[in-house]
Amino acid sequence: MDKKVRVRFAPSPTGGLHLGGVRTVLFNYLFAKKHGGDFILRIEDTDQSRFVPGAEEYIFNTLAWCGLTPDESPVHGGPHAPYRQSERKATYKQYAEQLVNAGHAYYAFDTPEELDQMRVQYKTEENPSPQYNHVLRAKMRNSLTLSADEVAALLAAGTPHVVRIKMPLDETVTFTDMIRGEVSFHTSQVDDKVLLKADGMPTYHLAVVVDDYLMKISHAFRGEEWLPSAPVHILLWQYLGWSAEMPQWAHLPLILKPDGNGKLSKRDGDRLGFPVFAMDWTDPKTGEKTIGFKERGFLSEAFVNLLALLGWNDGTDQEIFTMEELIRAFSMDRVHKGGAKFNYEKALWYNQEWIKRAAxxxxxxxxxxxxxxxxxxxxxxxxxxxxxxxxxxxxxxxxxxxxxxxxxxxxxxxxxxxxxATPAAFDTASIQPKWNDQKNMFFIELAKAYESSVVWEAHDLEKTLKEIAAAQDLKPGELMLPLRIMLVGGKFGPGVFDIAEIIGKQATIDRIRKVLSILEHN
RNA sequence: GGCCGGUUCGUCUAUCGGCUAGGACAGCCCCCUUUCACGGGGCAAAGACGGGUUCGAUUCCCGUACCGGCUACCA
Structure with missing residues (x-):
């Protein structure tokens, strides 16, 4: 039997939402909607030291702008509330204890200083970053090395401690990733991750498993950076006795820097001059403002479109998709394995296409x-x-x-x-070099003729200009640029006569005369 | 260092053993346009490398190289 599709996006409210983050939301959303499922937004605010005020609201604003509305969330509510992990603290503790009692986790009393010391002490050429793993845990202060009495005493005294998972010695954890296929890890290579922190908050590892279970998540999609910790999560699903409910996993490819290598960061945007965040974000601590795609002038439809095509395509040459089309066409097995370098030029092209096609x-x-x-x-x-x-x-x-x-x-x-509005400045420098009395006379005549014209339509305006030009033995080509600059201020814009028609008789004449007078005084 | 993942034009990508390797962005050229664009046409540009498997490999397998991710009481 197929259970109802339920996916989630679980950001931590630490700052602006990054391109990669929005794409993860998008893929979750598209998959859910494609299968008539639910999209849940959960706030992963378990790290109090990184909490940033305003970041949660920012996330909601971003999703709203993109049209990715959650079915359940801290603000939309839902049957599995609360959706903020800091409000579910007690729940995690209970499961952590269950794990300890079953022998799959243990208490560790090592202080941060002791951990630092361990990392220095055991650091070698071959092992530059020693792990708290199946070998080193025997040398640390935890409920595996301490006697039951010592542990009881430490606990009774309220000694700060964490709960760590006890990785099995010699097992192979295998799972099927919807994008990558079968992936295996040997447990001896994975460290004893902290599950519950000294402040009683869970780490991501515990929280994600517990919440995904409790919220009946059917498919768990996240960035590729999570792949290495997948075995920890798989084991937790097993140890907690929930194997049958475990979601299907998919680890999304990363979005990379346009130049060089590595994953795209906010810094790259600052450095290369393009947005990385969906919307403007101002860091409340530093006051530093980071530009977003929205404020840079992107249409949300274009933003969603370009994100969807970064690491996914439907196998055809179609590149412009509406949200409805994306929902219909989306499938996880057409998501790439490899990361994609972000290309701002192409992003601009998407936006241009959307503006061009929009009514x-x-x-x-x-x-x-x-x-x-x-x-x-x-x-x-x-x-x-x-x-x-x-x-x-x-x-x-x-x-x-x-x-x-x-x-x-x-x-x-x-x-x-x-x-x-009348242009504030006119590019008279572009007229000047070829300006002469004859042209001056021409425009005086033109203004007069326009003044007395009865109909005011582009076609007639052009005709009038050509007639006067012919009468004065001038080539229309020499007059178009001056006229354009008189009306728009510079060398740009749509057809001159279309402009004249729209701005109207008075403005057209005024602008011609205004520039004529500027030229006269130079 | 270890573990895991990845590798087609400069970039995003198509190809599910038959390829003269297709499209898009960017680049260059031409046309259209009495500005700038849009549009149309064209050019240039790729299978990391080495072994297999096969009648035939970009496609499957194995090595190597390179790139990336992870290696926190952060997510």
Whole structure:
């Protein structure tokens, strides 16, 4: 019988959510939705020293932005609450004790100093990082080396201690990873991981197993960095007597730095100038702000799309997917084994594709917000175009006209601002070299002609220009650039006459005359 | 060092034994465009290496090399 699909993402609230983290959520989510299952968000806040205020809220904001809504979570609730591990402390202790009583775990009284000392003492050329394992545990202070009386006394005195798993001497732990196939570990190579810390909090190893069991998780997907500790988890499922309920595992490939090697980190983004976090994150301690994909001007659909295609594809040439399409096409066995170097250029391409394909209606609010953020006249932050002082229909027309030349939402600022306000500066330096009295005369005439025109449509405006040019024996080609700069301020933007049509008669004439006067005074 | 994992154009990838090795991004060239883009066309660019297995290996197996992850009372 197949049990209901239930997956989870369990971040620790220590900072901004990284590309790799969001992709892990995405794969979990896609798998769950594909199979009509549940997606659970659990907060792994067992390390009090690393707790960062605001990080949990940030995680929820990020998931909301991406459209990855959990079915159960600390804020959405659910039948297995609480979903915050710090609130489940008592539960873990009970299982840790069960493990000790069954002989699969033991108490260890070694202080941090003693552990450091051990690592120094047993460090050799061949073994640069000694482990608290089946051989070294015999030399340490724990309930395996101490007498029962000593242990009882230590415990009674409230001596700080941890609970460690007792790795079996000579066993092979094998499991099937949905991506990698069969993976085996020899237990003699795995150390006695701490299960319960001295402060009574569980480590990840205990917590993940207990919670996955209690929350009836059917599939456990996580980053590849967890592969080495998988045998600990498998053994715990066995020792706790839950083997039959153990989820299926899949260890996702890592997202690597674009240059060099190693996994992508926030530093790489700072260094290379691209975001690594999904959304802006400000470290409450240092005040350091890290840019996010959202604030950089990515559409959430593009962000989700590009993440999905990092380490997965559906076997066809399709690259642009909506969330619905991803859900339909997703399968864990088409996820790669190898890590993928993150390529920001390609990420930009996804965003450009999404902007290009979007209907203006889908973009208006975000564009209005972006223009407001840039201080463009008439736009007010926090207000949609409709409620701000701008004609929504006009904005829609502008978006339709310029969207194909925008890669990021921020590109709408230079591309669209001149439709709503006279440019603050004009690139007259590009006109000057070939400027002369004849052209000056031409534009005076053009302004006059435009002033008296009855219809105001791109086609007629172009016709008028050509007629006057012909009459004055000028080539239209020489006049297009000056006119463009007069209307938009620089050498960019859509067709000049389309622009003139949209900004209207008065603005067109005003801008021509304004630049004419600037040129005259130079 | 040990353990585990990985390895197709610069990058992301297709290929589930038949390959003239396909696509996309980036690059270069041409066309379109009286700006910048979009679009269209083209060029260049890859199976880490060595052994097997096989009529035939990019694909399967074994070594080697290289890369990565882990090796905390962090996740």
């Amino acid at each position: 203006p209606e889908q973009l208006v609010d975000q564009v209005a917000e972006t223009l407001a953020g840039a201080g463009v006249e008439g736009f007010v932050a926090g207000e949609s175009a409709a409620s701000a002082g701008v004609d929504r229909e006009l904005l829609l027309r502008v978006i339709q006209l310029v969207k194909e030349r925008c890669t990021l939402l921020a590109d709408f600022v230079p591309q669209a601002a001149f439709f709503f």
